Amino acid sequence: MKTVLLDKLVKVHSMGSNCCTNSIRTILKYYDYDVSEDLVFGLGSGLGFIYQNYLDEGYFISGRNESLEFNLAYLLEGELISDVNDCFQTEWEKNKEFLEKGIPIIVDLSIPYLPYYKRFTVQSENVAFGLHNAVLAGYDDEGVYLLEHRWSEVLKISHEDYQLARSVHNTSVSPQNAWKVLRVPEKLHKGNMKPYIVDSIQTMLNRIRQPFAFKIGLKGLEMFCKEVEHWNSLPQDELKRNLMIAGVYLERLGTGGGNFRRMYSRFLKEAAGYLDNALIQQVAAKYSSLASEWKQLVYDFDEALCKEVTIIEDKSLIRLQKILEMEVDAVECLLLL
Incomplete structure (x- = not known):
């Protein structure tokens, strides 16, 4: 054999x-x-958001962008x-x-x-x-x-x-x-990581602020937030399906929100050792808080499923709007680095 x-x-x-x-x-x-997995994610400029709604099949969401692997290969000259x-x-x-x-x-x-x-x-x-x-x-x-x-x-x-x-x-x-x-090349020049980190953060900011499609990046997140507000007008079975899909993609199988923000927070903390900029630790804390908010949103949706509620509660809509505002704030802070 x-x-x-x-x-x-x-x-x-x-x-x-x-x-x-x-x-x-x-x-x-x-x-x-x-290299750590968090460094892989950060150097690949992986942070982002993807939202796609499919006719009769629900929707897909992800908290990363679509070109992480390409970004990393390009950065490492591979x-x-x-x-x-x-x-x-x-x-x-x-x-x-x-x-x-x-x-x-x-x-x-x-x-x-x-x-x-x-x-x-x-x-x-x-x-x-x-x-x-x-x-x-x-x-x-x-x-x-x-x-x-x-x-x-x-x-x-x-x-x-x-x-x-x-x-x-x-x-x-x-x-x-x-x-x-x-x-990839034979060696990563870890002794001089600053250029890699600066370039990767800039690439992420460009992609999340100016995506090539309107359902990607901050625009995609904004659209997702708006559409969740309209879930209450859907038939009960569709509402339940949407709540269930959120839990699957955001936490159980995918990492559409919280975990990617947590990883990016750890990347920024690791990057702080190479960059002489006190602000980076503050931004890392913002992404850590964002991770918690995304996770709590899934808890809210799971609670609604268990109670078999017929509407999205106001606390979930308020939390989602808070997430959008926090995402925009974190990006604006990174622009100051």
């Missing part, structure tokens, strides 16, 4: 906060870049190789070639079709989540080996399950067999 498994990759992997940033951190450690294709077998052959050369791959997967995620998705089976990331670490005749941010050990699933999770098409947020390979 042929087995291809990147043993060093498995050894350097550990659990983390988010599927994307943990996957990148694992790969960077494989290439001997000893290379991001990627592809997407409706044909699973075409992309699988490409991925096997990379693995056989000792090159790890980040793959997109649909969470509901991953056997080891079943216990997390019992109450959210109808939620589309096809942009989940894991590291493809190897394969053999019986299955494929994956590294996930919720598990420290390598996971093995059958070829059949893997193909289904990679190529399912019955959702608006489909993985479409997408994958990415991150190539």
Whole structure:
């Protein structure tokens, strides 16, 4: 039986906060870049907001921008190789070639079709989540080996399950067999991190303030806040679905709000050691507070579901407006750095 498994990759992997940033951190450690997951998120200018509403399928939200991996590769003067294709077998052959050369791959997967995620998705089976990331670490005749941010050990699933999770098409947020390979220079110049940090913060500010689409960045967050106000006019089943989706994307499966703000706060605290600017610690505290507000919003929505209320309560709408104001304030403070 042929087995291809990147043993060093498995050894350097550990659990983390988010599927994307943990996957990148694992790969960077494989290439001997000893960086924290928070630094990966910050240097990738990852903070943002994405809101997309799909006809008859609910909505998707995320607290990061769509180009974290590209931002990081560009900043480190590396290379991001990627592809997407409706044909699973075409992309699988490409991925096997990379693995056989000792090159790890980040793959997109649909969470509901991953056997080891079943216990997390019992109450959210109808939620589309096809942009989940894991590291493809190897394969053999019986299955494929994956590294996930919720598990420290390598996971093995059958070829059949893997193909289904990679190529399912019955959702608006489909993985479409997408994958990415991150190539970086031999060394990160950690002794001179200031230019990296300054550039990454500036890129994040540009993207969140001047997004290329109106449902991204601060404009996307503003739209999401406005649309939540209109949830009370929806039929009861749609209101309940929207409340449930918020909990899934913001806390349980995704990190649409709170955790990304928490990670960015920790990044700024780490960055303070390289920047001679007292304001950065204050902004870090603002993002830490924002993380708490996002988490509490999910608690509010969960409480409403448990009580089977028929409207979004005023406290939730007030909290959401507070979040928007705090997000704008934190961005304006970063502009002063």
